Amino acid sequence: TVVIPLLSFFSSLSSGLQGCRRFQSSAVNYNTMLLEADSERLYVGARGAVFALNASDISASSALTIEWEASPEQKRQCLLKGKDNKTECFNHIRFLQRFNSTHLYMCGTHAFRPLCAYINEKTFVMSSQPEEGRDKCPYGPTTGYTALIIDQEMYTASQFEFRSFPDIRRNSPSPTxxxxxxxxxxxxxxxxxxxxxxxxxxxxxxxxxxxxxxxxxxxxxxxxxxxxxxxxxxxxxxxxxxxxxxxxxxxxxxxxxxxxxxxxxxxxxxxxxxxxxxxxxxxxxxxxxxxxxxxxxxxxxxxxxxxxxxxxxxxxxxxxxxxxxxxxxxxxxxxxxxxxxxxxxxxxxxxxxxxxxxxxxxxxxxxxxxxxxxxxxxxxxxxxxxxxxxxxxxxTDYTHMAVHTSQGLDGQMYHILYMGTDEGWLHKAVEIEGQLHIIEELQLFDEPQPVNSVLISAKQMSVYVGSPSGVVQLSLSNCRRYTSCYDCILARDPHCAWNGAQCVDIMTHTDRSTLIQDIQNGSRGCENTQDDVALRYRSVRVGDDVLLQCELSSNLATPIWTLGGHELQGYGLNSGFRTGTDGLLIIEARQDQSGLYSCYSVENNIKVAIVSYNITICLDLPPPPPRPPPPHPGPLLPHSELLSPRNMQAMYLSLITILGGLCVVLTVVLVYVGFCLRVGNRGKYSLRTAAAAYPNNKRHSRNRKQHRSSSHMELKTISSNCNGNGFLQIVPGEGHPSPNKEPPPPAPPLPPTVQLPSSVCDIPNGLSATLPSVLRRMNSNSYMLLRQSDSENTSPLCYSFAEELNRILEKRKHTQLLPRPDESSV
The missing domain is CATH 2.130.10.10 (YVTN repeat-like/Quinoprotein amine dehydrogenase)
Incomplete structure (x- = not known):
C-alpha cells in the first residue's frame, strides 16, 4: 500500500513550522554533523568551515567558527586536474568525530588533496598543523564515504586514491x-x-x-x-x-x-x-x-x-x-x-x-x-x-533518516522515523505492526534542496536537519497543531495525547491517567466530545452556481455531504451537484435545492462534522433601492457674449477636430498592437492567474509557490466543434519574465482532456455523456463548465467566448451575499 502523509505543513505558512530554528552563514553544504549531548553542542562541518552551535538553540549568537579553506595555489592545482572550480575545488568537510576526551578529529577534501586536523574542544581551534589525509578521506565532495573512530582507531570505507579501487581500511594505529x-x-x-x-x-x-x-x-x-x-x-x-x-x-x-x-x-x-x-x-x-x-x-x-x-x-x-x-x-x-x-x-x-x-x-x-x-x-x-x-x-526520493523511540500510553515502545527528501521535506512516521504510518510532512525550505543529514537529540527533544543552505532545528513533536480531539487521536503520534481540552505532549505530564491516546487503531477516545461546527448562511438567485467550501486538514480524509440530514448520492451532470477537493458545487441552483447542507470528514471509519451551510435559493433577489429624484435646476446663468451662437459653433468645430485627430492616432496604435499580439500569441487568451483565489487552501500552496512566476492563465476549448457545447479548461500558461531575472520554471503537464466524439450534437444533452462527474483540482485551479444545453430537446447553440463569459458575469452580478460570507469561487 502506498502511504500518504496524514498532514502537510509548508514553510511559507507560519503555522506549519512553529518553533523552527535555523542556522546559516556564508558557507554552504552543511553535510557533516556531530551531536555532543553532554556538552549540549552541535558540531557542523560545511564547505570551508566548521561550526560549534548551541544544541538547545542553534540560532543563538554564541556559535563558534573555524574557517578552513583551500589555498589559492591548491585551488589552481585542482583546476589543472580538470576539476570543477564551482563545486570540487574547495575544502568540503567530510569527517567530524570525537577522537578523545579533549579533541575532535576532522578531514576535508581540500581541493582534491585531502587533509585532516585535530580540534581542541575547549578553545575550538585547530591544535596542530593539518596532516596528510589520503588514506582517511575521499578526494571529491560526493564520493561515497563512511568512517568511524573506535577506541582511537579510525575505520574508513571509500575510494581514497584518485584512480584506485574502493576499499575498507583501518588507518591507525599500526597495523593498517x-x-x-x-x-x-x-x-x-x-x-x-x-x-x-x-x-x-x-x-x-x-x-x-x-x-x-x-x-x-x-x-x-x-x-x-x-x-x-x-x-x-x-x-x-x-x-x-x-x-x-x-x-x-x-x-x-x-x-x-x-x-x-x-x-x-x-x-x-x-x-x-x-x-x-x-x-x-x-x-x-x-x-x-x-x-x-x-x-x-x-x-x-x-x-x-x-x-x-x-x-x-x-x-x-x-x-x-x-x-x-x-x-x-x-x-x-x-x-x-x-x-x-x-x-x-x-x-x-x-x-x-x-x-x-x-x-x-x-x-x-x-x-x-x-x-x-x-x-x-x-x-x-x-x-x-x-x-x-x-x-x-x-x-518521493528519501535521502537520510534518523530513528527515535518513545513509549506510548499503552506501555509499548514505538519507533518514530524522521526521513528527509531530495526536495527539502521532512516526513515523520511511526512504525505500527510492521508498517509505517506517516504522521506529517514538513516543508523545511522555500526553495527545493536535498536533506544532507538528520540527527536526533532525545535530551533536547529536537531533530536537526543539514542541507546545502543551512541547518534547521525542529521539535520532535508539535502537539498544539492538533486542534480537536479527533485530530489528536487520528494523528496516532506517540508523543501526543488529548487531555480533555487540548492536545498535549505526554512527556510534559507526570500524571497520564486522564490522557487519551490510540496509536494502534487511531479511532478511540473521542466518542463523548463535542466540537463546535461553523454554520454559514447564504442567499442566491435561481440559476446561479454556488460553491460550498469544505477544507479538510487531513490528506487521508474523504468528504461526505448531506442535505437536510440525508447523504447526497451521485454527482452526475443531471444531479445538479459536483464534488471536489474545494467542496460542493451547486450548478444552476433550483428552489427545491434550498436547505441545510453539512460537510463531514470521514477517516478511519470516523465521521466528523466540519461545516454547515443554510442555503436559501430565491426566485429573484430584492430589487435595488430606487434612485433619488434629480435635483431641482438652479437659476439660469446671466447671458454672456462668450455663449453666443457664433462663438459656441466655433468651439464645437474645434473640439470635433481635436477628437477626430485623437481617434485617428488611437486607431493606428490599436491596429499595430493588435497585429503584434496576433503574431506573438495566436490562438491564446490570457487572464490573470487565479491562484490567489484560494488563500486558505494549504494543501495546494506548494504548487502555487512553484508556479508563482507564471502570471497568466491559458484558456483552451476542448471541443473545436462549433455545433457542440464548449467545455473550457483552465490550465497554467506561460508568464512573461521580467528583464534581468531568471526565467520561470516550466509549466506542469496539462491535465487530461475529455476526448469528444466527432459529432457532439448527436449526444443527448450536449456533453453530458463525456464530461467528468467530479471536479478535479490541479495547481489550485478548478475546471469550469461554461456552457451546457438546457434540456434534451433543445439544440445546442454556438457561443463565442466573449458572449459566453459576458453572459455568466452578467448573471453573477445579481447574486446577493449576506454580510461576511465565506470564500466562494466558481
Missing amino acids: LKTEDAPTRWLNEADFVGSALVRESLGSSTGDDDKIYFFFTEKSQEQTTSYSHSRVTRVARVCKGDRGGRLTLQKRWTSFLKARLLCSLPEYDFHFNMLRSVFVMPGHTPQDTLFYGIFGLEWKNVKASAVCRFSLSEVQKAFQGPYMENQNSGFKWKEYTGKIPDPRPGTCITNALRARDINVSTSLPDDVLDFVRRHPLMSQQVQPSDKRPLLFRKT
Missing part, C-alpha cells in the same frame, strides 16, 4: 589493514553510505569479538555478463581485533565477509537496488540491534523509495551460511559446495580458538586464509522484517 584486490576483488565499484560498531563481545558466552558493519551499493557479482551492470545492496563485516595474516593476507582483513541486503516487493518481483542511507538502532542487548535502510532505484528519472528494516540476527545468519564461489575469471558466481576449512573462514577469534592456541588472526592456518581470499561473498541473502518493506513511496 585494507581489503584485497587480487586474485578476487572483494569490492566491485562500491559506493558506501554508512557504518556501525556493534559490541557483540558484551555478554557473549563464546568470547566473541566486536564487529564493524559497512553498508554500500556495488556492481553485482552473482549475475551473468548480460546483467553485469546491475547494482546490488550489501552489508560487510570485519572483526575489531583483526590483525591480518602472517604471510597470506598480510596487512589484509582475515575476517571480511559480505552479503546481499534484499529490499523488494515480493508480489511484483520488484527490487530496490540502490542503498541511500542507513540508521543503526541499538537494542537492550547487542543481539537486539536493528538496521533501518532507505532504498531506491537505479533509474535516475524514476522517483521511488522504500524503507526496510533488518535485524542483526538475520545478518549473522547470512554470514554463518554457505559461501559463493567465483568461476570463469569473475564473470559467474555460484554457491560453493566443497569442503569448508576449520576453523570456519571469516570468523572472529573466540574462546574455542583460544583453547587451540589461536589467539590472534596471524595464527590462523594458511588454508583458512586462502579460502577467505577467494570466498568473500555469502550465498544467503539478508531478508527484511516480514519479508517486505515497512514503507513504499513511488513519488
Whole structure:
C-alpha cells in the first residue's frame, strides 16, 4: 500500500513550522554533523568551515567558527586536474568525530588533496598543523564515504586514491589493514553510505569479538555478463581485533565477509537496488540491534523509495551460511559446495580458538586464509522484517533518516522515523505492526534542496536537519497543531495525547491517567466530545452556481455531504451537484435545492462534522433601492457674449477636430498592437492567474509557490466543434519574465482532456455523456463548465467566448451575499 502523509505543513505558512530554528552563514553544504549531548553542542562541518552551535538553540549568537579553506595555489592545482572550480575545488568537510576526551578529529577534501586536523574542544581551534589525509578521506565532495573512530582507531570505507579501487581500511594505529584486490576483488565499484560498531563481545558466552558493519551499493557479482551492470545492496563485516595474516593476507582483513541486503516487493518481483542511507538502532542487548535502510532505484528519472528494516540476527545468519564461489575469471558466481576449512573462514577469534592456541588472526592456518581470499561473498541473502518493506513511496526520493523511540500510553515502545527528501521535506512516521504510518510532512525550505543529514537529540527533544543552505532545528513533536480531539487521536503520534481540552505532549505530564491516546487503531477516545461546527448562511438567485467550501486538514480524509440530514448520492451532470477537493458545487441552483447542507470528514471509519451551510435559493433577489429624484435646476446663468451662437459653433468645430485627430492616432496604435499580439500569441487568451483565489487552501500552496512566476492563465476549448457545447479548461500558461531575472520554471503537464466524439450534437444533452462527474483540482485551479444545453430537446447553440463569459458575469452580478460570507469561487 502506498502511504500518504496524514498532514502537510509548508514553510511559507507560519503555522506549519512553529518553533523552527535555523542556522546559516556564508558557507554552504552543511553535510557533516556531530551531536555532543553532554556538552549540549552541535558540531557542523560545511564547505570551508566548521561550526560549534548551541544544541538547545542553534540560532543563538554564541556559535563558534573555524574557517578552513583551500589555498589559492591548491585551488589552481585542482583546476589543472580538470576539476570543477564551482563545486570540487574547495575544502568540503567530510569527517567530524570525537577522537578523545579533549579533541575532535576532522578531514576535508581540500581541493582534491585531502587533509585532516585535530580540534581542541575547549578553545575550538585547530591544535596542530593539518596532516596528510589520503588514506582517511575521499578526494571529491560526493564520493561515497563512511568512517568511524573506535577506541582511537579510525575505520574508513571509500575510494581514497584518485584512480584506485574502493576499499575498507583501518588507518591507525599500526597495523593498517585494507581489503584485497587480487586474485578476487572483494569490492566491485562500491559506493558506501554508512557504518556501525556493534559490541557483540558484551555478554557473549563464546568470547566473541566486536564487529564493524559497512553498508554500500556495488556492481553485482552473482549475475551473468548480460546483467553485469546491475547494482546490488550489501552489508560487510570485519572483526575489531583483526590483525591480518602472517604471510597470506598480510596487512589484509582475515575476517571480511559480505552479503546481499534484499529490499523488494515480493508480489511484483520488484527490487530496490540502490542503498541511500542507513540508521543503526541499538537494542537492550547487542543481539537486539536493528538496521533501518532507505532504498531506491537505479533509474535516475524514476522517483521511488522504500524503507526496510533488518535485524542483526538475520545478518549473522547470512554470514554463518554457505559461501559463493567465483568461476570463469569473475564473470559467474555460484554457491560453493566443497569442503569448508576449520576453523570456519571469516570468523572472529573466540574462546574455542583460544583453547587451540589461536589467539590472534596471524595464527590462523594458511588454508583458512586462502579460502577467505577467494570466498568473500555469502550465498544467503539478508531478508527484511516480514519479508517486505515497512514503507513504499513511488513519488518521493528519501535521502537520510534518523530513528527515535518513545513509549506510548499503552506501555509499548514505538519507533518514530524522521526521513528527509531530495526536495527539502521532512516526513515523520511511526512504525505500527510492521508498517509505517506517516504522521506529517514538513516543508523545511522555500526553495527545493536535498536533506544532507538528520540527527536526533532525545535530551533536547529536537531533530536537526543539514542541507546545502543551512541547518534547521525542529521539535520532535508539535502537539498544539492538533486542534480537536479527533485530530489528536487520528494523528496516532506517540508523543501526543488529548487531555480533555487540548492536545498535549505526554512527556510534559507526570500524571497520564486522564490522557487519551490510540496509536494502534487511531479511532478511540473521542466518542463523548463535542466540537463546535461553523454554520454559514447564504442567499442566491435561481440559476446561479454556488460553491460550498469544505477544507479538510487531513490528506487521508474523504468528504461526505448531506442535505437536510440525508447523504447526497451521485454527482452526475443531471444531479445538479459536483464534488471536489474545494467542496460542493451547486450548478444552476433550483428552489427545491434550498436547505441545510453539512460537510463531514470521514477517516478511519470516523465521521466528523466540519461545516454547515443554510442555503436559501430565491426566485429573484430584492430589487435595488430606487434612485433619488434629480435635483431641482438652479437659476439660469446671466447671458454672456462668450455663449453666443457664433462663438459656441466655433468651439464645437474645434473640439470635433481635436477628437477626430485623437481617434485617428488611437486607431493606428490599436491596429499595430493588435497585429503584434496576433503574431506573438495566436490562438491564446490570457487572464490573470487565479491562484490567489484560494488563500486558505494549504494543501495546494506548494504548487502555487512553484508556479508563482507564471502570471497568466491559458484558456483552451476542448471541443473545436462549433455545433457542440464548449467545455473550457483552465490550465497554467506561460508568464512573461521580467528583464534581468531568471526565467520561470516550466509549466506542469496539462491535465487530461475529455476526448469528444466527432459529432457532439448527436449526444443527448450536449456533453453530458463525456464530461467528468467530479471536479478535479490541479495547481489550485478548478475546471469550469461554461456552457451546457438546457434540456434534451433543445439544440445546442454556438457561443463565442466573449458572449459566453459576458453572459455568466452578467448573471453573477445579481447574486446577493449576506454580510461576511465565506470564500466562494466558481
